[in-house]
Amino acid sequence: MQLFIHGQRSGYRKGTRNPLESAILNHTIQDGVKIERTTFEHSIYPVHTSEFSHEGDSGSLVFTMSHVVVGMLFAGGVNHMMSYFTPMEVLIEDIKNITKATDVRLKMNRPGTSS
Numbered sequence: 001m002q003l004f005i006h007g008q009r010s011g012y013r014k015g016t017r018n019p020l021e022s023a024i025l026n027h028t029i030q031d032g033v034k035i036e037r038t039t040f041e042h043s044i045y046p047v048h049t050s051e052f053s054h055e056g057d058s059g060s061l062v063f064t065m066s067h068v069v070v071g072m073l074f075a076g077g078v079n080h081m082m083s084y085f086t087p088m089e090v091l092i093e094d095i096k097n098i099t100k101a102t103d104v105r106l107k108m109n110r111p112g113t114s115s
Contacts, residue, residue, distance in 0.1 A: 002065055003044050005073055007057030015044035015052040015083065022084060042071065043082045052076055052083040069106075 001017040021040040028035050044062070046052040053060070053076040062071040062085045069088055076083025092104045 002047075003062050003070065004065070005053060005057065005060040005062055007053050007060045007073070009054035009056035010052075013049065013052055014047045016047055018043040018045060018082070022082075039086075041074075041084045041086060043084050044076075045082055051081060057083075 003015050003017050004013065005015075006012050020043075022043050026037055026039075028037070044052050053073055057076070058074050060073045061069045062073055063069045071085035071087045072091055073083060073085045095101065095104050
């Protein structure tokens with residue numbers, strides 16, 4: 001699947017979604033206790049460039065050719081061929097959990113339209 005970003009640093013970029021999910025292992029220290037966490041993220045490899053994103057592009061929305069947002073970029077950049085994004089459904093569930101909202105809607109304008 002072809003995916004795109006318009007990054008703050010890299011501008012408009014095209015990549016291909018890796019069909020395999022990547023396991024990201026990390027941990028935090030909470031009250032002196034190490035808490036390990038594994039998340040499964042999606043990766044994108046670049047098309048026609050050496051990298052899909054640059055440092056400073058984190059937070060860019062990842063979208064399809066028809067401008068459907070599929071996630072948010074969170075890692076990649078210099079010397080990293082792959083870039084990683086969190087799927088929208090995971091982001092929306094996180095917003096619901098943190099805010100206690102029962103419904104989340106994102107207002108979007110299609111290219112060439114105004115709000």
